[in-house]
Amino acid sequence: MTCPICAKPSDTRYRPFCSKRCADIDLGKWIRGDYAVPSEDPEDAERALDELDRPDGKPH
Template sequence: MSCPICAEKTDPKFRPFCSKRCADIDLGRWMRGSYAIPSDDPEDADEALDELERRSSPPH
Protein backbone atom coordinates (compact mmCIF):
# COMPACT_ATOMS: atom_id res chain seq x y z
CA MET A 1 0.00 0.00 0.00
CA SER A 2 1.28 3.48 -0.79
CA CYS A 3 0.73 6.74 1.06
CA PRO A 4 -2.27 8.62 -0.38
CA ILE A 5 -0.39 11.93 -0.02
CA CYS A 6 3.07 11.24 -1.47
CA ALA A 7 2.84 7.66 -2.82
CA GLU A 8 5.77 6.41 -0.66
CA LYS A 9 5.55 3.04 1.13
CA THR A 10 3.33 3.25 4.22
CA ASP A 11 4.68 2.96 7.74
CA PRO A 12 2.55 0.74 10.03
CA LYS A 13 2.94 3.38 12.75
CA PHE A 14 1.17 6.02 10.57
CA ARG A 15 -0.95 3.80 8.34
CA PRO A 16 -2.27 4.56 5.76
CA PHE A 17 0.39 7.28 5.57
CA CYS A 18 4.18 7.05 5.39
CA SER A 19 4.88 9.63 8.09
CA LYS A 20 3.38 12.03 10.61
CA ARG A 21 3.97 14.82 8.09
CA CYS A 22 1.69 13.20 5.49
CA ALA A 23 -0.91 12.38 8.17
CA ASP A 24 -0.87 16.05 9.22
CA ILE A 25 -1.24 17.20 5.61
CA ASP A 26 -4.31 14.98 5.27
CA LEU A 27 -5.77 16.27 8.54
CA GLY A 28 -5.24 19.85 7.35
CA ARG A 29 -7.13 19.09 4.15
CA TRP A 30 -10.05 17.72 6.15
CA MET A 31 -10.09 20.74 8.45
CA ARG A 32 -9.99 23.21 5.52
CA GLY A 33 -12.86 21.36 3.86
CA SER A 34 -10.82 20.28 0.85
CA TYR A 35 -12.48 16.88 0.96
CA ALA A 36 -16.19 16.85 0.25
CA ILE A 37 -18.82 14.49 -1.07
CA PRO A 38 -20.64 16.13 -3.98
CA SER A 39 -24.41 16.23 -3.94
CA ASP A 40 -26.66 16.21 -6.99
CA ASP A 41 -29.61 17.35 -4.89
CA PRO A 42 -29.98 21.14 -5.23
CA GLU A 43 -32.39 21.20 -2.29
CA ASP A 44 -29.52 20.34 0.07
CA ALA A 45 -27.51 23.36 -1.06
CA ASP A 46 -30.51 25.69 -0.96
CA GLU A 47 -31.50 24.57 2.53
CA ALA A 48 -27.93 24.96 3.80
CA LEU A 49 -27.64 28.48 2.34
CA ASP A 50 -31.00 29.48 3.82
CA GLU A 51 -29.94 28.19 7.25
CA LEU A 52 -26.63 30.07 7.10
CA GLU A 53 -28.39 33.28 6.10
CA ARG A 54 -30.94 32.83 8.88
CA ARG A 55 -28.22 32.30 11.50
CA SER A 56 -26.11 35.24 10.35
CA SER A 57 -29.00 37.72 10.17
CA PRO A 58 -29.43 39.96 13.20
CA PRO A 59 -32.68 39.41 15.14
CA HIS A 60 -35.54 41.80 14.33
Protein backbone atom coordinates in the same frame (compact mmCIF):
# COMPACT_ATOMS: atom_id res chain seq x y z
CA MET B 1 0.56 0.27 0.12
CA THR B 2 1.77 3.76 -0.64
CA CYS B 3 1.04 6.99 1.17
CA PRO B 4 -1.95 8.78 -0.41
CA ILE B 5 -0.23 12.15 0.13
CA CYS B 6 3.33 11.64 -1.17
CA ALA B 7 3.31 8.08 -2.63
CA LYS B 8 6.17 6.84 -0.41
CA PRO B 9 5.76 3.40 1.21
CA SER B 10 3.38 3.57 4.17
CA ASP B 11 4.56 3.09 7.75
CA THR B 12 2.55 0.79 10.01
CA ARG B 13 2.62 3.44 12.77
CA TYR B 14 0.84 5.97 10.54
CA ARG B 15 -1.00 3.70 8.11
CA PRO B 16 -2.05 4.47 5.41
CA PHE B 17 0.44 7.36 5.57
CA CYS B 18 4.24 7.26 5.60
CA SER B 19 4.69 9.76 8.44
CA LYS B 20 2.96 11.97 10.97
CA ARG B 21 3.57 14.91 8.61
CA CYS B 22 1.53 13.32 5.81
CA ALA B 23 -1.18 12.28 8.30
CA ASP B 24 -1.36 15.90 9.50
CA ILE B 25 -1.55 17.19 5.92
CA ASP B 26 -4.50 14.86 5.31
CA LEU B 27 -6.19 16.00 8.54
CA GLY B 28 -5.81 19.61 7.42
CA LYS B 29 -7.50 18.76 4.13
CA TRP B 30 -10.46 17.26 6.02
CA ILE B 31 -10.71 20.31 8.29
CA ARG B 32 -10.63 22.74 5.33
CA GLY B 33 -13.32 20.73 3.57
CA ASP B 34 -11.13 19.70 0.64
CA TYR B 35 -12.71 16.26 0.77
CA ALA B 36 -16.35 16.77 -0.09
CA VAL B 37 -18.85 14.55 -1.81
CA PRO B 38 -20.84 16.53 -4.37
CA SER B 39 -24.58 16.35 -3.99
CA GLU B 40 -27.28 16.93 -6.55
CA ASP B 41 -30.01 17.04 -3.90
CA PRO B 42 -31.72 20.46 -4.12
CA GLU B 43 -32.36 20.43 -0.35
CA ASP B 44 -28.60 20.22 0.28
CA ALA B 45 -28.03 23.29 -1.89
CA GLU B 46 -30.79 25.23 -0.12
CA ARG B 47 -29.41 24.26 3.29
CA ALA B 48 -25.90 25.40 2.29
CA LEU B 49 -27.23 28.75 1.06
CA ASP B 50 -29.25 29.24 4.26
CA GLU B 51 -26.12 28.60 6.34
CA LEU B 52 -24.17 31.17 4.31
CA ASP B 53 -26.89 33.73 5.01
CA ARG B 54 -26.73 33.18 8.79
CA PRO B 55 -24.78 35.88 10.62
CA ASP B 56 -22.56 33.38 12.45
CA GLY B 57 -22.17 31.13 9.36
CA LYS B 58 -22.78 28.03 11.47
CA PRO B 59 -25.32 25.29 10.76
CA HIS B 60 -28.35 25.07 13.05
